[in-house]
Amino acid sequence: MPKKTSTRKNRSSMREFPLDRAFTLFEPGPVVLVVTSNGGKANVMTASWTTLLGFTPMIGIVAGPWNHSYRALMDTGECVLSIPTVDMMEAVVDIGNCSGDSVDKFGRFHLTPLKPEKVAVPLIGECLANVECVVRECPTSDGLHLFILEGVKAWSNPDRMEKRTFHAKGDGTFIIDGETVNLRHKMTKWGGCI
């Protein structure tokens, strides 16, 4: 079993990110890391089946009993959603191809656990952003395995040079963010949201 994860108190790389803008981290559909901590042992899962469900932000993520993190989400009711960037892509894929029941992923993948503020789950120092979340609804018996999370505190690293995220295609290939296009002038109906 992995040993207990100690967190560094120094969050110097992370700055508070406005919680009411944290939905913009998830809406593009990037691969995310789901950090949990059960019995003081932190674990990380790679996830790409996620959606926004509300602006506060509310986020749905799929996790089932086949994920070691499932038990931690059910038992502790909290997690951190971390946004990795393209320079972390190979490690993120490897994180998704081993299990926390036998691997100390923070150790193996040289992730820096930073102290959170609202939950007892570490942030990942290397990521572009981290959102501390509480579980609002666990999966029901309908077989969908959808956890409903609400972000309660958000952080980002404004000094990070690499900001490009990446998207799983589901076939072992990944799409890196390309050009960003600004079409705000066309958002006539939803101007209040942007």
Next chain:
Amino acid sequence: MPKKTSTRKNRSSMREFPLDRAFTLFEPGPVVLVVTSNGGKANVMTASWTTLLGFTPMIGIVAGPWNHSYRALMDTGECVLSIPTVDMMEAVVDIGNCSGDSVDKFGRFHLTPLKPEKVAVPLIGECLANVECVVRECPTSDGLHLFILEGVKAWSNPDRMEKRTFHAKGDGTFIIDGETVNLRHKMTKWGGCI
């Protein structure tokens, strides 16, 4: 009110796409178009709050009473999810900024309605892919407004030169697909799925 939408029988641009691979169209989290048809009048909605929920494929999409398409999804229990590409980006944003209660979107945006096979909702001829879907679960009273859809027939246009999709950031900016990286050799745990 928009007039009834006639569909063209000629699906020559679209080829059958393996239904058990259709999840790969949605997993990267692109902006999608949700086509509905109520009383023979087709409508289109732009959506980016979506997630995969299963490989068959099962797809969750958020739509609420503030969307004209909500009533059609509730009444008819079916839709088509269409995948637009970057050459359609401005039209897709405009589609999301007007309402089907007053606009015939197929007419205004010069979309070609193609005949479906399993549902009574047209495909969009201009899109990269179309997935005919049935509604498996309507939103419950919990306020999440999540429709659970199951794809029943999938189509794609293999001759389309432009295949890059795009992702909403939620702030009126959009990220275009960049480079694709093949990491299949690392998918040791999930090889059966890819």
